[in-house]
Amino acid sequence: MTASPSPRRPTVALFVTCLVDAMRPTIGFAAVKLLEDAGCEVVVPPGQTCCGQPAFNSGDTADAAALAKQVIAEFEPYDFLVAPSGSCAGQIAKHYPELFAEGDPWRARAESLAAKSHELVSFLVEQMGVSSTGARFDGAVTYHDSCSGLRELGVQAQPRKLLAAIEGLTLTEMKDPDVCCGFGGTFAVKYSDLSGAIVEKKVGTIEETGAATVLAGDLGCLMNMAGRLTRNGSKVEVRHVAEVLAGMADGPAIGRGEGE
Amino acid sequence: MKVTTPAFKEKATEAMRDPILQKALGNVERGFVAKRKKGAASLPEFEELRDAARDLKIHVLKHLDLYLEAYERKVIASGGKVHWAESAEDARRIVTDICKRLGAKTVTKGKSMITEEIALNDHLEAEGIRPVETDLGEYIIQLRGEHPSHIIAPAVHLTKEQVASDFRRVHDHLAPDRDLTEPTTLLSEARTVLRREFQVADVGITGANFLIAETGTSVIVTNEGNGDLTQTLPKAHVVLASIEKIVPTLEDVDTLMRVLARSATGQEMSVYTTFSTGPRRSDDPDGPGEYHVVLLDNGRSSMLGTEFEDMLRCIRCGACMNHCPVYQQIGGHAYGWVYPGPMGSVLTPTLVGIEKTGHLPNASTLCGRCESVCPMRIPLPRMMRAWRAREWEKALNPGTQRFGLKLWAFLAKRPALYRLAARAGRWGLGWLAGGRGRIARLPLGGGWTRHRDMPAPQGATFMDRWAAGERPSRPTPSQTEAQS
Amino acid sequence: MTGRDTILSKIRRANASRQDDSGRRATVAERLAAHPTGIVPGRAKLEGEERVALFTEKAESVFASVVRVASDAEVPKAVADYLRSKNLPQAVRRGEDPRLAALPFDSEPQLTVAVGPSDGTDLVGLSHALAGIAETGTVALASGRDNPTTLNFLPEHHLVVVRCDEMVGDYESVWARVRSIWGEGRMPRALNMITGPSRSGDIEQTMLLGAHGPRSLHLIVVG
Structure with a gap:
């Protein structure tokens, strides 16, 4: 499925995601830059908060549906919804329709938004035909496949394709990049010891690559891995893949202070 | 047993x-x-x-x-x-x-x-x-x-x-x-x-x-x-x-x-x-x-005719547990009954009741690796979520969890109020980090900081910065290929 | 109500809304009568020598040994050779299968051939396969006087004669043969599909041959 050739630039509504909004705005600005460079008109609908995934995954389907309605109403006027997160995009593209019964008018609206909702990097490659972002990054990186993006949306080859086009960057694959980092939203807090053991295994495989930087497409996973790496005293830096693709990886990495 | x-x-x-x-x-x-x-x-x-x-x-x-x-x-x-x-x-x-x-x-x-x-x-x-x-x-x-x-x-x-x-x-x-x-x-x-x-x-x-x-x-x-x-x-x-x-x-x-x-x-x-x-x-x-x-x-x-019917497709190959990051950490006995791993986390509550087995569908990151290898393509994460929904309906989750989630949902449903809360939250975290880029011990967030640091927020929220007119700086010219 | 009625009525209640009962009955009757073939792997469609080669490759990959002989006349020697190569006494036990009975065992005067089911004291069993299945290097054996099931499991070594003209590509072809021999909807008491010698990986995932069944499986392909 590709966007039909159109004389006008497609209007992309950026779903910032609650984590990017609060914790790491750079990812949002990187997403805007990548989308604009790809020829999109970017808008940031002001009424957005969260996709509702925490409620959905906690079994609170009523609040999940209420938040879905809020996102649907806010984003349905645009050509596309794009999020710099596979898990938020997956929530909207794969789970919104199941929140509403067959026959409920919201079901049709959810399906129509779902059909035009995308994760950022796969959107750039598949919908906008981007094959290179023209950025430069010096050093070896390794890439972790975040679970929702990978398994719900098939995000796997697209980021690797764009990273391969970055001048100065070499990608060294870790063992089992497709295995969960142990974040799992509230799981990380509710089953702290288990989550801690899983992320410890993950950062072990990251360290083994010798890469100076680990990238992924979801801030939740990134904060989890970054938090464990800094706790272990590791030198490995953690960034969202969009920061590197947009050439905006010059500030402190996730969990690092100025000049660290 | x-x-x-x-x-x-x-x-x-x-x-x-x-x-x-x-x-x-x-x-x-x-x-x-x-x-x-x-x-x-x-x-x-x-x-x-x-x-x-x-x-x-x-x-x-x-x-x-x-x-x-x-x-x-x-x-x-x-x-x-x-x-x-x-x-x-x-x-x-x-x-x-x-x-x-x-x-x-x-x-x-x-x-x-x-x-x-x-x-x-x-x-x-x-x-x-x-x-x-x-x-x-x-x-x-x-x-x-x-x-x-x-x-x-x-x-x-x-x-x-x-x-x-x-x-x-x-x-x-x-x-x-x-x-x-x-x-x-x-x-x-x-x-x-x-x-x-x-x-x-x-x-x-x-x-x-x-x-x-x-x-x-x-x-x-x-x-x-x-x-x-x-x-x-x-x-x-x-x-x-x-x-x-x-x-x-x-x-x-x-x-x-x-x-x-x-x-x-x-x-x-x-x-x-x-x-x-x-x-x-x-x-x-x-x-x-x-x-x-x-x-x-x-x-x-x-189970027939319910959201758990798909579980009856299981042919007991064990692939879901072999590939489960949680099972790989703890083995089968911790699950506490006959069937361990993701298939057990769905099946056990149906066979012995969710009241005693509430941990099982929750002790999962919903990473979906189980479903990706299941020969019968059983949507195990979806069914774990369905159990979580039943637990929510029956108010079986701990009160603090319910309260926290309710509070968050209350704010998330009110964008203006949410902006304020997000601002307060990032200020608070920023203060705790004290310029170090991360927080080693979070009050009320011990579950997180027990095993990892909490990265600090960068500063003002994206929505605030965007509303203030900030846009990405663009040193590089566009190098995209035209859409065919 | 009996357990049977309770269980069936619970299932029926859950399924009642899906389709009317007569429609469901017709669907089931049709499927049972037609037994449609599912997806057959491409490799199972090989024929002739390619099929025999696949059978051999697959059987050897699961640690069965395979020897090819040109005709029935050579089978006794193949049996004796195998026993010699394993330093086993020249004695085997077989069932009453007429194809095994007709083998010229006289050509191996040292070889003793006992007939009948095993009581667990035999070192070597000799059976005749109903079919060889190239897809996975599997042999199918049917129970009965001709090839008693105990011969498949109790001896330490199991020798199986497989005829090239009874070699099939896929499992589906075995069912066609079973239906032609035993009739539609009928089976021999036991049908054993055997793929390599007995093994276990239960201790530290280390694969070991010779768990409870034969430690070695030797396939004599004729034709």
């Missing part, structure tokens, strides 16, 4: 601190995962077969009553007997009645998770009948008085040293200098001991991987050959199977056989796939004199 799931967290932590268990679990990850990958790659039609296998079971479940009736007619026609057990208790009674009628003293058993589900061994022992597990893994577990920690590799949590010491303890005929350091010597010791048991057993009990409606046949799939000796040598063969094991025809078994072993052990085909139809016939020189099938419901029929 007692449900110990309420102590899940404690048992999980214990498991993660047990170096011997951790060593054994390393074998699961290295062994099963790589083998399944190789098995799947061995057949270009594998993915297509998974679709066919899924569709086949969907069809069966929609017509389950009729296939069961057809199956029953065929079993009777071939001289066998069918017993229907609504509950575990019914099944136990049926089996012990058969054993008692035949004056059975020793019963050999092929590997069967259903017999674990109904706690058959305890019951037989209480009736003075000696059950002997004959699958090597199950035999080891029985010697130890434990329960299986994996549905196809029951002793996967043990090391060879542990097995050797159990053999020394129980097999009192062993000379002290007999070398038991290698798995091969352990295997031959078990073979010798169990040969004698096969010869003296009065009744042989097996499970079934499939029951075929077309012919009234039960099918077992094994590698050791113990199931065949169990069912061929005694006076009676008792098949214990749950109702969803039915498939329509022999051809349908082919479809499932082609995905089962590849998903389970990576083999293209297990060593022994045995199709059994009725008792010994007039021209048969061997085989059991009686053939009984006990069809167990035990709550399964009430």
